[in-house]
Amino acid sequence: MQKGETQMNAKQRTIHYNCKDQSVRLEDTTLPMEDEKGLTRQVESNVVGLYPDYMFQKIGGFGCAMTESACYLLSAMVPEERKKALRCWFGPDGADAGFIRIPIDSCDYSLEEYQAVKDPASDPGLSTFNIDRDRKYILPVVKEALEMAGHPVSVLLSPWSPPAAWKTAPEMSMNDAAVYGSAAAKADLSRPGRCFGGRLKREYYGAWARYLVKYLQSYLQEGIPVSMLSVQNEASAATSWDSCLWTGEQEGCFLRDYLYPEMEKAGLSERIGLYIWDHNKERMVEHVDEVMACGTYRMVEGFAYHWYSGDHFEALSLLHGRYPDKLLMHSESCGLHIPGKVLSFDLTGRDAEQLPPEIREQLSRTPSEVDFEDAENYAHDIIGDIEHGMNRWIDWNMIVDRNGGPRHVPGGFAAPLIAEKDGTFSRTISYEYILEIARTVRPGAVRIGSSRYCQEVEESAVLNADGSYGVLLLNRSGKDLPAVIRTGGYLCRLHLPAHTLSTVRIEK
DSSP: OOTTOOOOEEEEEEEEEETTTTEEEEEEEEEEOEEOTTOOGGGGSSEEEEEEEEEEEEEOEEEEEOOHHHHHHHHTSOHHHHHHHHHTTSSTTTTOOOEEEEEESOOTTSSSOOOSSSOTTTOTTOTTOOOHHHHHTHHHHHHHHHHHHSSOOEEEEEESOOOGGGBOOOOOOHHHHHHHOSGGGGSOOSSOOSBSOOOBOGGGHHHHHHHHHHHHHHHHHTTOOEEEEESOSSTTOOOSSBOOOOOHHHHHHHIIIIIHHHHHHTTOTTTSEEEEEEEEGGGHHHHHHHHHTTTOGGGEEEEEEEOTTOOOHHHHHHHHHHSTTSEEEEEEOOOSSOTTSSSSSOOTTOOGGGSOHHHHHHHTSOHHHHHHHHHHHHHHHHHHHHHTTOOEEEEEESEEETTSOOOSSSOOOOOSEEEOTTSOEEEOHHHHHHHHHHHHSOTTEEEEEEEOSSTTEEEEEEEOTTSOEEEEEEEOSSSOEEEEEEETTEEEEEEEOSSEEEEEEEEO
């Protein structure tokens, strides 16, 4: 190292998964940054290159959803245990969340169906509108989390369904039933309801826009820092829980002619950013293009998306290329099984031989294997999203119980934290991965250029606001792999064990 050059230090943290006993441990290592000058050409092998002069999108940080179910579980804990759980997400000792997603009215993770106007048919002026239901569990816990955050937090509100009286009859397709469950076979699909899809009738577009604005105003009056609204959760999913279908043209018309003008009238159009789609990446491009073709460009702050139908990272790049000034926000993900189980539903009393082959295959795995697979999938998805333009990342429920609920519909899904029957909670492997990623990619980080020597090493790198580099390295293969980080004339030699997430922080 020449006189006047800046010394660089690297610290590596590796989450190891032991396949033999299915345990997880975290290792800290201080690594030397070697001066590259004078070394042989062998350093051209196994390289992960960092290119700080190539700078891309800013990453605002990470967050979670605080549904009625999650807040109900947290409310039931003694204050100290609840604070301990909240610290896992909020504040510098946890994931340091900067975003919270909250449903408008009931969703699947509510204790029952509800809406802020019980009978909109007899109250077209919405004079009985109130958010008293949210004041029971959601608002107290969210306010407690905000106090613990230590910095501003942005809240995203998302509607699952307009009031049933304003909707058409359900439209649940065979595909929706296959993906989201067969509860439709036992339901009355002849009448409009909050569940099983259906569409908002055109004559109620204005009323729904006023309803949403009232919700925004009510939350702001409560001191909740709402800065984002998605027009509809999962606009193409007719689920057995609260849902509503929109084509791109319908969503664009509603946004352009009703919602945005109503927000302008209320003085909220510059204060709250609007997000469209809020569903899986694989149909994202077509829907967004349809909405934007309706003349909504200036009204839309960004595009929200979920992870449930596969990678489709290229969809993010396509949208960023066409709409470079719009934000890309991952707004939901979770493990699709009940905690401690391998499926999202109970098979008690079912003959295993009569089950579909894909279900029998899932049953051949252990719950621990499924939990670890969730964690790897989280790391893979977050790295892929970052590399393709993601600006913000929000998970689904911050906590569920051992049944994957509570929910007002059957079944259940996983979450980073699990509420136990004794009033305590457990941290999952997925949480440990999310936590390590959030500690490496700090709020305000900027993605920098990077390259990898093989497809088995998944990588992403950022420049944090404090001047440090954060590097994510995921080895999902079954063999150990070498890696040499190269940047700024220095080398850092690493060992990436099979099935591990490694993070590296390089400080100048």
